[in-house]
Amino acid sequence: MHLLGSRVMLKHLFGSTATRETIRFYFIGRASIGIQNRDSYDYTHLLERCRSSSCLKKIHAQIVIGGFEQNPFLAAKLVGAYGDYGAPDMGDARKVFDRLSDRDVFLWNVMIRGYANLGPFEEALNVYHHMRLSCVSANRYTFPFVLKACGAMKCVKRGKVIHAHVVKLAFDLDLYVGNALLAFYAKCGAIEMSRVVFGEIPRKDIVSWNSMISGYTSNGYAGEAIKLFRAMVQEHNFMPDNATLVGILPACAQAAAIHIGFWIHTYIMKSGMEVNAFLASGLISIYGNCGHVKIARDVFNQVCDKNIVVWNAMIRCYGMHGHTDEALNMFSKVVELGIGPDGLMFLCVLSTCSHAGLVSKGWEIFHSMEAYGIQKTEEHYACMVDLLGRARLLDEAARLIETMPIPAGKHVYGALLGASRVHNNIELAEKAAEKLFVLDPDNAGWYILLAKMYEDAGRWQDVARARKLVKEKEIRKPTGCSSVEIESFHHTFGVQDESHPCAQEIFETLRSLEGMEDEELVMTYM
Incomplete structure (x- = not known):
């Protein structure tokens, strides 16, 4: 291949990224290290040692010049390397993939994996769809990557379609695929389906247990995770x-x-x-x-x-237990060390100021967020509304909401309603509740809170109207329950709860205790 032809090929392959320096490297390498005598295994070893995008492009050009561009195994290695060290949009990897005429299942899997890891996740599903149209049968390594992309998009519907393909190809009992299904459903919040998949895995490994425990935890089922x-x-x-x-x-x-x-x-x-x-x-x-x-x-x-997560945990611990000085000193230490506080840390510190009644300090920290490049979210404004509300500065809290550069959500108006309840400001409470009935219409707590304020004020018609709204909208208040820990076991129960296996013994014991109390009461007055 003469110089001009090779240069044109490299330009066509890499576009503007094929610089003079890159092209010069290849032709020097071709002349000095005997590139014409290399085989696919040599290039495989080179790719395994490659650790940068520039090095990868140089090896790629050598592969093209050596005439190995259509080697499926080498192409798969090249696609995988671009997924690890190439451009974040998988563009270069896709060029290699599209130019290959003979694609085996390994190459398809590598391409799907790249999109599942780096995105766009939708493209991982598109490649999988084209793979099926190409009559290439998926294997046990295909589905975990596809399911990972579905999980990243929180797309339960499409994930269930993939699940059907898994069952059709008899991979539903495969441990590797089963763990991927379990993790997918958990990431999408379908924890019941996760538990079904978990139960159907015949020989669970540590990954199966970890995925199910993590799924319970991330979806708010702490008790189930512990069990x-x-x-x-x-x-x-x-x-x-x-x-x-x-x-x-x-x-x-x-x-x-x-x-x-x-x-x-x-x-x-x-x-x-x-x-x-x-x-x-x-x-x-x-x-x-x-x-x-x-x-x-x-x-x-x-x-x-120590990273920012550890600092946040400790600051939150100090703040929730009233150790205000320690929390604020630790925040100052983070700034001194140059770690750079994040949005969560500001939430922890603002909450600390709120519980301690430090209005001026709270405003100072709130206004300093921009200096650290932290964008204020609704949660930060809600913290400030709570701080001002606790300090009886309800009008100032209302003005802050009116001047917010972002739409005020349920957290902000919830904080305002709570503060109005504490300080018995029915007029402001009604305004906050009116917003909450639109923003969070299925939360019975807002209606009940407003109804209690009406009760305290003796406005019985308004009480009836608020409770009627709850009934008409068929809003159900979450059932309250209590929890007790006995010998490291957590027992949860509600009023007149008969679901416990020892319910009969429990109620009999309670009745006997009540009888003993009655006897003691009688003896007291004798």
Whole structure:
């Protein structure tokens, strides 16, 4: 191949990215290292050692000049390398893919994986669709990538179609595919389907358990996550790994399951597991939610490489327990270290100021957000409304809402309604409630809160009107329940709840206790 022809080919392949320096490298390499004697295995080794986009383009050009552009195995390696080190839009990888005339299932999988990892996720599904039209049969490695793309888009409908393909091709009992299905449904919030898939996996591995525990946790089913964690360790003899603990710790913090938190902390120390930022933040949250501030600080001090997540967890712990000075000092320390606070940290600090009644400090921190490049969200404005409301500055809170550069949502008006209830400002409460009935019409709490204000004011007709709205709209208030921890087990129950397996014994014991109280009362007056 003469020089001009090779130059044209490289320009056609890379477009404007084929610079003189890049082209010169190839022809020097061709002359000096015997490129004509290389085979596909040589290029495979080169691609495995490649760690940059510029190096990748040079090897790609050598592959083209060497006449290996149509080698399916080498093309798959090249597509995978572009997915790892190339442009974020997968453009260069797609050029290699489109120019190949003979594509096997491995190459299709590599292309789908690239889009599933980098996006656009829709394109991963498009490639999968074209793969089926090309009569290339998917294998057990195809579906996890496709399901990952569906999960990233939160597209349950299309994921269910892929699930049907899985069943049709008899991959539904495959562990690798089953774990991917489980994770997909959990990411989309379809936790019931996740549990069905989990139950159908014949031989579960640690990934199966981790995915199900994490799915329960991320969807707000803390109690179910804890039950599954106990079953995994005690009944099935799986020892938790780092991913297990990262998944279960937030559930323990949410449920304030301090005994399991102690067990996990002890297990980490005995197993010699490194307390990284994710484990540390989880432990700090558990101890913080259970009131063990000193232990939370000890965990914080033991982390060598503290990231923003760890700092946020500790600041939140201090703030929720009234240690205002410690929380604000820690915020100042973050700024001094040049870490750069994020939006969540500002929420934690603003909440601290709100509970401590530090209006001036709260305004100062709120106005400083722009200096750190943090965009104010509705949650930040809601924090400020709550701060002003607690300080009886309701008119100032209302003015802040009117001047918001973004639409005020249910969090902002909810904070205003709560403050109006505390300070008995019915007029402002009605305005906030009117907005909430539109923004969050199915939340019974807003109607009930307004009705209670009317009751306190003796406005019985308005009370009846508010309760009538709840009835007409068929809005149901979530059933209240209590929870008690006995020997590391959480028992949840409601009023007259007969769902517990020992319900009969419980009610008999309660009746006997009531009888004992009646006897003591009689003896008191004798």
